[in-house]
Amino acid sequence: MSAAFDRLVQIMDELREQCPWDKKQTIHSLRQLTLEEVYELTDSITESNWKGIKEELGDLLLHIVFYARIGKEEEQFTLDEMIHAICDKLVARHPHIYGDVLVNNDEDVKRNWEKLKLKEGKKSVLAGVPKGLPSLIKAMRLQEKAKQVGFEWENKEQVWEKVEEEVGEMKEAIQQGDQHKIEEEFGDVVFSLVNFARFLKVDAENALEITNKKFIARFTQMEEMALSKGKNLNDMSLEEMDSIWNEIKQQRS
Numbered sequence: 001m002s003a004a005f006d007r008l009v010q011i012m013d014e015l016r017e018q019c020p021w022d023k024k025q026t027i028h029s030l031r032q033l034t035l036e037e038v039y040e041l042t043d044s045i046t047e048s049n050w051k052g053i054k055e056e057l058g059d060l061l062l063h064i065v066f067y068a069r070i071g072k073e074e075e076q077f078t079l080d081e082m083i084h085a086i087c088d089k090l091v092a093r094h095p096h097i098y099g100d101v102l103v104n105n106d107e108d109v110k111r112n113w114e115k116l117k118l119k120e121g122k123k124s125v126l127a128g129v130p131k132g133l134p135s136l137i138k139a140m141r142l143q144e145k146a147k148q149v150g151f152e153w154e155n156k157e158q159v160w161e162k163v164e165e166e167v168g169e170m171k172e173a174i175q176q177g178d179q180h181k182i183e184e185e186f187g188d189v190v191f192s193l194v195n196f197a198r199f200l201k202v203d204a205e206n207a208l209e210i211t212n213k214k215f216i217a218r219f220t221q222m223e224e225m226a227l228s229k230g231k232n233l234n235d236m237s238l239e240e241m242d243s244i245w246n247e248i249k250q251q252r253s
Contacts, residue, residue: 008061008062008065009065009079012062012065012066012069013069016066016069022066025066025070026070027067027070030063030066030067033063034060034063037056037059037060037063038060040052040056040059041053041056041057041059041060042209044056046206046209046210046213065079068082092116093112093113093116093117094109095112095116096108096109096112110144110148111148111149113148114145114148114149125145125146125148125149126142126145126146128145129141129142129145134205136190136194136204136205136208137205139190139191139194139204140194140197140198140203140204140205143194143195143198144198153195153199155199156196156199156200159192159195159196159199160196162192162195163189163192163193163195163196165192166185166188166189166191166192167189169185169188170182170185170186170188170189172185173185218245218248218249221248222241222244222245222248225244225247225248226241226244
């Protein structure tokens with residue numbers, strides 16, 4: 001383990017000193033590339049592609065080492081300091097392991113985690129949610145954070161009632177024709193559905209991505225089936241396309 005990590009660090013040092021592309025990179029030029037690597041990793045996780053997960057984790061680890069190398073050059077921090085910092089944080093945030101705090105379950109652990117963050121200077125339990133997160137994931141994280149201080153529904157039936165309430169308010173906005181209000185109420189519907197997904201123990205973002213992939217697979221198959229019949233989707237009626245779509249659904253059910 002140590003030998004493998006040391007090898008990666010050595011290669012990164014060599015690339016940074018000898019490769020024209022690696023020499024040129026900054027924390028800002030790497031940012032978008034890092035985001036791409038994270039999304040490639042999430043794709044592999046969604047597909048349970050262990051070979052892909054291994055590869056993408058390696059790419060992500062390379063980026064971490066790359067940032068640490070730049071941090072050292074800028075005299076901001078070293079790789080060792082970065083690793084020790086996360087170790088210190090983990091020890092401090094797990095007093096039930098490294099101290100005398102007692103917990104009954106994982107929910108107790110998460111509540112203690114948020115309390116410790118507030119003691120460390122965070123002004124809000126929501127402060128740790130990154131502003132740049134995709135909105136669906138951000139909604140999930142905001143709700144999970146609020147839950148840790150007791151701001152939570154008691155059961156999924158209550159949450160579903162809230163979903164229906166928000167849908168009703170959206171319908172009213174649609175009838176009124178107020179586009180700004182429609183957008184606001186639609187957001188409330190999505191937020192409440194994310195809440196319902198949590199109570200069903202469903203990852204809302206991952207569930208939507210699975211549906212996206214299913215739609216892509218079915219739509220491209222519909223295009224192929226249409227071409228096999230000498231037709232183009234642009235020239236077909238909705239009824240014709242819907243007929244092929246239903247045929248594909250039956251094949252995959």
